[in-house]
Amino acid sequence: EAQVTQNPRYLITVTGKKLTVTCSQNMNHEYMSWYRQDPGLGLRQIYYSMNVEVTDKGDVPEGYKVSRKEKRNFPLILESPSPNQTSLYFCASSRLAGGGNTGELFFGEGSRLTVL
Amino acid sequence: DAKTTQPPSMDCAEGRAANLPCNHSTISGNEYVYWYRQIHSQGPQYIIHGLKNNETNEMASLIITEDRKSSTLILPHATLRDTAVYYCIVRVGGATNKLIFGTGTLLAVQP
Numbered sequence: 223e224a225q226v227t228q229n230p231r232y233l234i235t236v237t238g239k240k241l242t243v244t245c246s247q248n249m250n251h252e253y254m255s256w257y258r259q260d261p262g263l264g265l266r267q268i269y270y271s272m273n274v275e276v277t278d279k280g281d282v283p284e285g286y287k288v289s290r291k292e293k294r295n296f297p298l299i300l301e302s303p304s305p306n307q308t309s310l311y312f313c314a315s316s317r318l319a320g321g322g323n324t325g326e327l328f329f330g331e332g333s334r335l336t337v338l
Numbered sequence: 339d340a341k342t343t344q345p346p347s348m349d350c351a352e353g354r355a356a357n358l359p360c361n362h363s364t365i366s367g368n369e370y371v372y373w374y375r376q377i378h379s380q381g382p383q384y385i386i387h388g389l390k391n392n393e394t395n396e397m398a399s400l401i402i403t404e405d406r407k408s409s410t411l412i413l414p415h416a417t418l419r420d421t422a423v424y425y426c427i428v429r430v431g432g433a434t435n436k437l438i439f440g441t442g443t444l445l446a447v448q449p
Binding site: 226253255257259262264265267270272280310312314316318319326327328329330331332334 | 372374379380381382383384387435436437439440441442
């Protein structure tokens with residue numbers, strides 16, 4: 223089954239304790255992206271990757287890091303989490319847009335993070 | 339990417355057609371209209387997209403006006419499981435994978 227898998231789905235942590243949210247897709251997609259969703263603000267893009275070893279900032283990258291060492295994985299790293307990073311996080315993947323492909327995004331089920 | 343305007347909420351009776359409007363008056367000729375939905379706090383789910391012609395798939399139909407300044411997503415026989423936030427997004431096809439989500443329309447299907 224084609225899917226995007228995120229872990230953990232729920233996490234409560236404390237300020238400053240490094241954490242990683244993993245994301246894996248089994249569709250051989252080139253493009254992967256992280257979004258956060260907050261009440262009243264909708265979904266905002268954090269980082270994205272067009273392919274292995276190619277990453278770039280989205281609209282709200284501060285406080286986050288990513289890596290793309292393998293095509294299927296795109297972990298989101300919070301080096302020193304703060305309470306304002308309490309949010310619902312979504313990973314998404316797609317084929318690259320272009321060449322007749324319009325790049326529909328497939329989303330994971332979300333990771334709800336609380337930073338105390 | 340062009341901005342879209344959607345009503346914040348709508349109701350629909352179970353079994354009836356749900357018609358969700360979207361205005362995108364500044365849409366460019368090469369921008370597609372996409373619809374996604376988000377059920378509760380699950381990941382958004384792709385529904386349908388189109389450029390200028392009307393489109394239909396197993397989930398829904400997309401009607402785009404001739405001037406392309408507005409569109410309507412039609413769920414032909416709404417069920418309780420269709421209760422969700424529906425997002426209308428315009429994006430240049432083939433240029434970027436990025437989607438910019440607005441606040442969408444909360445569709446409440448009533449029994």
